[in-house]
Amino acid sequence: MADRVRVAVLISGRGSNMVALAEHKRRDPTRTYDIALIASNVPEARGLVVAKRLGLKSWAKSHVGLSREGFDAELDVVLHEHKIELVALAGYMRLLSPGFVDTWSGRLLNIHPSLLPAHRGLDTHRRALMAGDEFAGCSVHLVTADLDAGPVLAQEKVRILPRDDAESLAARVLEAEHRLYPVALEEYCRLIAGASLPRLPDRS
Ligand code: GRF
Numbered sequence: 783m784a785d786r787v788r789v790a791v792l793i794s795g796r797g798s799n800m801v802a803l804a805e806h807k808r809r810d811p812t813r814t815y816d817i818a819l820i821a822s823n824v825p826e827a828r829g830l831v832v833a834k835r836l837g838l839k840s841w842a843k844s845h846v847g848l849s850r851e852g853f854d855a856e857l858d859v860v861l862h863e864h865k866i867e868l869v870a871l872a873g874y875m876r877l878l879s880p881g882f883v884d885t886w887s888g889r890l891l892n893i894h895p896s897l898l899p900a901h902r903g904l905d906t907h908r909r910a911l912m913a914g915d916e917f918a919g920c921s922v923h924l925v926t927a928d929l930d931a932g933p934v935l936a937q938e939k940v941r942i943l944p945r946d947d948a949e950s951l952a953a954r955v956l957e958a959e960h961r962l963y964p965v966a967l968e969e970y971c972r973l974i975a976g977a978s979l980p981r982l983p984d985r986s
Contacts, residue, residue: 786975802959823842884927891935902930907952918955919939922934
């Protein structure tokens with residue numbers, strides 16, 4: 783693997799975490815990763831417009847009408863074409879097929895807006911408030927077959943304030959996400975650049 787890891791960021795919506803990853807790289811080009819592709823299952827995703835403005839390469843195709851396996855197989859080909867070595871999910875709102883997760887095992891990261899293992903899945907901020915938690919936060923984790931259950935690489939806590947509703951809490955957690963994800967990605971890429979992860983299958 784080269785010194786800098788070629789990363790694809792997968793998005794489905796506004797893409798603010800994608801921007802945080804790209805900005806972190808822009809501020810210091812010697813970072814351990816290159817954002818080589820932005821990919822989306824939602825061609826009208828707002829984040830794609832931003833990616834274009836930032837001069838990032840992008841690929842988008844709607845998953846509608848395709849099987850999960852069929853769509854992921856196409857995505858996998860595109861990732862291979864762009865020589866991607868690591869995939870960072872950033873608001874990618876589609877479950878991945880077991881085959882894809884297996885192929886990219888150890889090379890698939892996600893950011894989740896809770897302190898995992900608490901509040902896996904959706905609607906995390908409301909659930910943190912309902913549970914009376916003292917802290918919310920975010921987690922960067924490796925993706926495995928079980929939803930939001932892979933090994934946690936990094937977390938940042940956010941104190942829940944008495945006046946918080948789900949919206950105000952989500953906004954503060956999002957700020958923490960933007961700090962945490964770039965640093966965690968940078969650190970993980972440093973690790974895998976020097977490690978011998980299983981080779982990706984040669985699909986040529
Ligand atoms: C973030 O809160 C992320 O943790 C979750 O989905 C949201 C995506 O936001 N998985 P954005 O598209 O990165 O702005």
